[in-house]
Amino acid sequence: MKTDNNIISDDTLTVAQLAISHPGALSVFTRYNIDYCCGGHRTLTEACHRIGLDPEKIREEIYSQQTDSPDQSFRPERWSSSLLVDFIIQNHHTYVKRAIPELEALLDKVCHRHGDESIELLNIRERFLDLAEDLTSHMEKEELVLFPAIKRLEANKAEDNPLAITIQPPIAAMEHEHTAAGDLVKQIRVLSDNYTPPEYACPTFRITYQKLQEFSNDLFKHIHLENNILFERYKHVTAL
Known part of the structure; x- marks a missing residue:
């Protein structure tokens, strides 16, 4: 089974899929104006490059959210x-x-x-x-x-x-x-x-x-x- 870090590193996943599997990522996407709803079909790398962001930096920030963030318990x-x-x-x-x-x-x-x-x-x-x-x-x-x-x-x-x-x-x-x-x-x-x-x-x-x-x-x-x-x-x- 893939770990959370391996899932985040999988660049075949879309931004929307990351937003679902890692609820803590929503605060990161919001902070950097990464479109995870209407533009959620793009991979994280594609979404970051469109607005001049380093996808590895964004991944590191998502990693840091995988602790005791209250967002983790919100799984709609x-x-x-x-x-x-x-x-x-x-x-x-x-x-x-x-x-x-x-x-x-x-x-x-x-x-x-x-x-x-x-x-x-x-x-x-x-x-x-x-x-x-x-x-x-x-x-x-x-x-x-x-x-x-x-x-x-x-x-x-x-x-x-x-x-x-x-x-x-x-x-x-x-x-x-x-x-x-x-x-x-x-x-x-x-x-x-x-x-x-x-x-x-x-x-x-x-x-x-x-x-x-x-x-x-x-x-x-x-x-x-x-x-x-x-x-x-x-x-x-x-x-x-």
Whole structure:
């Protein structure tokens, strides 16, 4: 059996597979802006080279996370699909719905105060409003259509097996929307200089960037659970 270190050194594994097998790697990927959700199909070497990082340095940092990190006990890949769906809704969807109006109010406030001196800030608000609209519609489709279908498919595979085919287009559509959402987050990250407020920023400005970074980090964990774990279980299933 391969040791954890041997698994991390295996460059045939994708970033998404490492994120699943080594939960402590998520904090490393987040720190270095390594895309482990929408771009999780790349190997660690490929992902690092795309953004100018040394993959061996990243591997060493992942090694250092394999101790008593609380992340090690969080293993959603071992959960049932129904439990995973409920966790996503109760934790990530609920967070997004609560955070959107808070961030919209903060962005309106700082744009009113600093918009004349920061065109980037106005562009950030525009991107975030697009992101908020997209996510609101996206989560509604998941909660009303896709997630109930996944629960039915898991609960009664024999009778509901035709769902295995009909569920494929909604999964593809949700993954496409995840990519679009991820692109908007990356644009916000660039416009905000990786959420670094300028020297003249007031406390509200600084809090806004902090909240945007928290939103970004949560969204990537959210998409990771769906793309790399939940959806992956059903993407290649066919009816009997």
